[in-house]
Amino acid sequence: MLKDIGKLPSVKLTLSRAMELTGFIYSHAWVLKLMRGQTNGRELLRPAVTRFATSFMTLSSIHRQKNNLRKMFNLETWRQSKWARDSKGKSAERIVHMPSFWNNIVRILKLTAPLVGVLKLVDGDKKPAMRYIYEAMDRAKETIAKAFGDDLSKYSEVFDIIDKRWQDQLHRPLHATGYYLNPAFFYDHPNIQGEDEVMRGLYQVIEKMVPTQDQDKVDRQLDIYRHAGGLFGMEIAKRNRKKKSPAPELQKLAVRVLSLTCSSSGCERNWSTFEQIHTKKRNKLDHKRLQDLVYCKYNQALKERYDCRDSIDPIKLVDIDESNE
Structure with missing residues (x-):
């Protein structure tokens, strides 16, 4: 882009x-x-x-x-x-x-x-980015539009570039699934189930990544995820550490998707081959923590205690002072 x-x-x-x-x-x-x-x-x-x-x-x-x-x-x-x-x-x-x-x-x-x-978010080493990239792209476009007072004529050419690259090369069902299965976004967007692109991507991933014999189970367990609300909060996250999850197949899928990293592969990097190899090591402790808390509902208390939602805000405009222009 x-x-x-x-x-x-x-x-x-x-x-x-x-x-x-x-x-x-x-x-x-x-x-x-x-x-x-x-x-x-x-x-x-x-x-x-x-x-x-x-x-x-x-x-x-x-x-x-x-x-x-x-x-x-x-x-x-x-x-x-x-x-x-x-x-x-x-x-x-x-x-x-x-x-x-x-x-x-x-x-x-x-x-x-x-x-x-x-x-920066996509190529970061500290946090898996798959659960944030879909929302991040939407927010990036919203930020650009807001910066120009929603005057489409000032940014339409760039939006065409973004949309073409996103749709043709970057957007994948995994991105939509990561968006859906990230409680930080799911419970804050009540209309998410009405987004055809997201739901289509979710079911494509289920068909691709879940064994055939477990696909119906995952579909039923999605209802638990959709309607449980506060049940997928702090207490259930604690209990899930000690006993079997009420949605084990869905949890397994969520862990696989939400722990994925992204990369702007194909781009020319400034770091060395050695650094590329050695800076992407997976953190097993973070992965275990994600598995324990994969269904934490996002709220401020959980954010502070469990860090269910990443604290990184990737969409920060450069500090621009136009007063002298």
Whole structure:
């Protein structure tokens, strides 16, 4: 998605200018030292999970240092330097003082920051992501729409990109099933059973992952899950540690699905092969805890005591101040 967004003409031009600016600064030690003096040592380059995420995170860093960069190119020290007379230095200075450059950065960050958040969630090592990815994508789109005041004309092109990639390549029945079987979302969305896409995905997963002789049992046990409400709370989670679950086949399926990790496989990563191999080890203790508490109903008390719902909020827009635009 980020790669496709990066191909849009206005985005491509802004990214090109950002690379030109950072390329000039980081290619000359004197200029880099001057910049760090204005930014209190903060950098513009931001490594990320994929090359495409890196580009957009670097835009965020550049925007945070907007005022400092402008100050830098207004310093008498800069004006008296040889780099101020260099063609690349002049071009970098021109970019920093270009209003359209900053306006475009704000727009691009509004479009991409939620997607970068989802990418971090998907490629995280601490928590299995399958139970969150479906909801995270929905929230990402909602966040983008809200950032533009629900004016579809300002983000329709990006939504087309998101929908195409999501439907053609990324959306799978497992995502819908993880959404349905995650109590944190199920009990907060009373209309979830009316979502055809979710229910279709759920039953596709049951047919695929549950032995034929157990499929009818799982279907019946779904009624327990749907209607038990508070019964799937703290007490039943405690009891399930000591005796047989009232829905063992459904619990087994839920554990399998909710403990799955996701990955943006196929993307170019910045870490080494060694790190890829050794940073995805499964945590058996977390898996056991998930099995014990797979039916915990989400509420604040359970969140604090059992952490049934992940505390990570992947959809956080970059802090953007448009007051000077």
